[in-house]
Amino acid sequence: MMNIFPVLTTERLILRQFREDDIEEVYRGLSHQEVIKYYGVQYDSLSATQEQMDWFRQIVEEEKGIWWAVCNRHNPTFLGAIGFNDWSKENRKIQTGYWLLPENWGKGIITEAGHAACRYAFDFMSVHRIEAVVETGNLGSRKVMKSLGFEYEGTMRDCEIKNDRWISLEMYAKLNNQ
Known part of the structure; x- marks a missing residue:
């Protein structure tokens, strides 16, 4: 896929490879109750967060x-994370996800980063379809999906158990119609 990790830039942002010294910020995000409310991963210690850092590297290698x-x-401030996983080269599709530290919410950061990431997936990964799965209560991500041009495809009702209760997931997708 990539010999050199791609760095993406936008007007306000730089999307770069994770470094080992990002672990404290990743832990701060993925242990924060508001960040993980609709996110599938959470950590309760800095050492446990190493699993996430290893995963970031592993999915690229594999x-x-x-x-x-x-x-x-314009400065080295870490804001959050965005990316793709579950890449099916055979079916030319991939799933996207993202999270931001709470002080960065509501500033259009994920929308700006998302446009750059989607362009990369379509132009350099030969992806035809980008999927996103959003918990039904996650109004912020619903807005992000709309602003990125993803279309709502349906709701999978009571399809997963999270925190001992059933949750429903909405499926969104964006196609490369170039």
Whole structure:
């Protein structure tokens, strides 16, 4: 897939490879109750967060996806993460996900990063379809899906158990219609 990890830039952001010194910010995000409310992964210690850091590297090495650290382009501030996993080369589709530290919510950061990431997937990964699965209560991600041009395809009712209760997931997708 990639000999050199791609760095993406936008007007305000740089999307770069995760570094080992990002672990504290990743832990801060993936242990924060508001961030993990609708996210599928959470950690209760800095050492446990190493599993996530290893996963970021592993999916690139195994050509199963790619995740970027989302940072401020004008200073080194870490803002969150965005990326792709579950890459099916045979079916030319991939799944996207993202999260931001709460102080960065509502600023259009994920929309800006998402446009750059989707362009990369379509132009350099030969992906035809990008999927996103959103918990029904996650209004913020619903807005992001709309702003990125994803279409709502349906709801999978009571399809997973999270925190000992059934949750429903909405499926969104964006096609490369070039």
